Amino acid sequence: MDVKRIIIDTDIGSDPDDSVALALAMRSPELQIEGITTVYGDVDLRARLAKKMLRLGEKADIPIYTGISPSLLRNREVWWGGHEGEGVLEGGESTESAGHAVDFIIEKIMSNPGQITLIAIGPLANVAAALIREPAIATNVKQILMMGGVTRLGKGGASLPVLEHNIKCDPEAASVVFASGAPIVMVGLDVTMHVNIHRSEVQQLSRSTSPLNQAVSEMLGRWLDICQRDFTAMHDPIAVSYLLDDAVLQTERMNVTVEYDLRHPSGMTVAVPSETGNVQVCLGVNSERFIRLLMERLLGNE
Numbered sequence: 001m002d003v004k005r006i007i008i009d010t011d012i013g014s015d016p017d018d019s020v021a022l023a024l025a026m027r028s029p030e031l032q033i034e035g036i037t038t039v040y041g042d043v044d045l046r047a048r049l050a051k052k053m054l055r056l057g058e059k060a061d062i063p064i065y066t067g068i069s070p071s072l073l074r075n076r077e078v079w080w081g082g083h084e085g086e087g088v089l090e091g092g093e094s095t096e097s098a099g100h101a102v103d104f105i106i107e108k109i110m111s112n113p114g115q116i117t118l119i120a121i122g123p124l125a126n127v128a129a130a131l132i133r134e135p136a137i138a139t140n141v142k143q144i145l146m147m148g149g150v151t152r153l154g155k156g157g158a159s160l161p162v163l164e165h166n167i168k169c170d171p172e173a174a175s176v177v178f179a180s181g182a183p184i185v186m187v188g189l190d191v192t193m194h195v196n197i198h199r200s201e202v203q204q205l206s207r208s209t210s211p212l213n214q215a216v217s218e219m220l221g222r223w224l225d226i227c228q229r230d231f232t233a234m235h236d237p238i239a240v241s242y243l244l245d246d247a248v249l250q251t252e253r254m255n256v257t258v259e260y261d262l263r264h265p266s267g268m269t270v271a272v273p274s275e276t277g278n279v280q281v282c283l284g285v286n287s288e289r290f291i292r293l294l295m296e297r298l299l300g301n302e
Contacts (some may be wrong), residue, residue, distance in 0.1 A: 195233060
């Protein structure tokens with residue numbers, strides 16, 4: 001088995017899709033998680049939640065590094081839902097950061113050239129800061145696999161939002177990352193808005209004997225109640241699935257720039273097809289194949 005070494009850079013705790021993505025990565029033997037880095041908002045709370053998830057998944061030895069809390073230029077208001085950790089964190093959990101996220105990203109990638117895939121499933125301040133401090137990351141990272149952006153070029157594109165959350169939270173950071181020349185896979189709303197997990201599947205997870213699945217189902221159930229609907233998009237887990245089954249997503253090589261100004265919201269990802277582009281933009285998805293993969297990995301033989 002070809003084991004892929006990964007770092008997961010996450011804003012875990014708001015939309016529960018980050019937690020589902022982490023659970024999927026933990027339950028996939030093809031992936032070796034070198035470390036978790038937290039970004040955006042209360043990065044300490046995010047680290048505590050990530051640590052709890054790792055303990056529930058019997059992966060408590062994976063180190064966690066807290067990163068940048070504000071936007072890269074400190075010029076954007078941080079969005080915070082207020083429900084982060086509810087139902088999973090009990091108030092007594094604590095975790096000590098193993099170091100700063102940006103230091104870890106730089107050290108791990110530079111000491112393992114061509115070996116580390118950086119999975120970025122939150123705003124991009126940590127990744128941008130690492131690239132600014134050490135531009136050679138762009139040529140030493142195996143790949144930056146990000147959930148972010150939207151091109152509106154795929155199926156049903158006209159009905160999609162013009163801006164995507166992870167980009168509009170920190171468009172300056174996103175601009176740095178796209179302009180770095182690093183090999184990027186962009187898993188955006190063009191595909192993620194077409195893949196939903198439904199309350200029936202959440203109930204399946206709640207009946208699992210696995211504490212990890214029970215925690216995931218708790219967070220998903222609360223989120224469905226907050227959103228007042230019976231389904232939610234699996235944005236971040238789809239990004240992880242790209243490393244597990246290449247038939248889930250279809251990509252096209254492009255150049256991507258971020259158009260933004262000082263107003264909020266801002267941060268449109270403009271994609272132009274190019275044979276020499278550094279970004280593989282995901283434009284097609286097999287939603288049934290993904291949901292089957294997700295549920296099989298989480299439930300195993302249950």
